[in-house]
Amino acid sequence: MASEYRAGLKDGLAIGVGYFSVSFTFGILAVNGGLSALTAGLISLTNLTSAGQFAGLTVILAHGSLFELALTQLVINLRYALMSLSLSQRLGPAFTTRRRMVVAFANTDEIFAVAMGRSAALTPAYMYGLATLPILGWTGGTLTGAVASGVLSAAVRSALGVALYSMFIAIIVPPMRGLKSVRYVVAAAVAVSCVLAWSPLSRFISSGFAIIVSTLAAAGVGAWLFPLHLKSGGPAPQSESEVSAL
Structure with missing residues (x-):
């Protein structure tokens, strides 16, 4: 059991380091928006979801309703x-059931990928070890960023805030270059966002x-323009050419 836990810790080390750097920015943004360092840390400790937290923070700082916050999390984290x-x-x-609930709480994109890619059988000890460092890294990075925001200069805080947008661009650009479907979906999201922001609708939404x-x-645009009709038992297409062949 101890060896399985250590194996999980080893596999989760890189994830924890990556989470620390991203959540550092979240801590800065949360404190700059008026939240306390403790509140920011509790958000990260109880959520463990990057996109959901950043989107939720936007709603919180905009004084959105709890319904908006809940619906945003449902859509993004579905x-x-x-x-x-x-x-x-x-x-x-x-x-x-209790152990499955623990695994479900810590089931992020990266943890899921590592767990599914493991050839050996998954054990509770391994899954606990795999989740330990990511949880510590995400929470610790948030607290560190929140505390550091009171020490760092305004110029440095502003520069670190750009890291969030750089992260999203780094996530989106690679698949955009290889898949036309992703380019259409991103273009649709940008277009709708611009309409909502610059039209009279912004006064009501x-x-x-x-x-x-x-x-x-x-x-919806992606599902309408690029429906996937996978063969029974076949793997999901990994490239644009494979999508066209279906």
């Missing part, structure tokens, strides 16, 4: 339900609902 369903197929009888509408509209 993929975790699908990943948990897939991961549950690899969890044996040793995973009781809050920033929280703007995120929800943009996300749903872009996803």
Whole structure:
């Protein structure tokens, strides 16, 4: 059991380091927006979702309603339900309901990818070890950024704030270069966001609902223009040419 936990710690080390750097920016943005360092840390400790937290922070700072906040999280984090369903197929009888709940809480994109890519059987000890450093890294990075925001100069805080947008650009650009479908979806999201921000509709739609509408509209455009008709049991297409061949 101890060896399995150590194996999980080893596999989660890189994830924890990456989470620390990203959540550092979240801590700065949260404190600059008026939240306390403790509140920012508790948000990261109880959520463990990067895109969801940044979107939720936008709603909170815009004084959005709890309904907007909940709906935003549902839309953005719905993929975790699908990943948990897939991961549950690899969890044996040793995973009781309580243990499955712990795994579901820590099931992020990166943890899911590492767990699914492991050739050996998944054990509770391994999954706990895999989640330990990412949770510590995400929470610790948030607290460090929140505390550092009171020490760093305004210029440095502003520069670090750009890291968030750089991260999103780094996530979006590579698949855009290889897949026309992603380019259309991103263009749709940008177009809807601009309409909501610059048209008279901005007086009636809050920033929280703007995120929800943009996300749903872009996803709808992608599903309409690029439906995937996968063969039964076949792998999902990985490139534009494979999509066209379906």
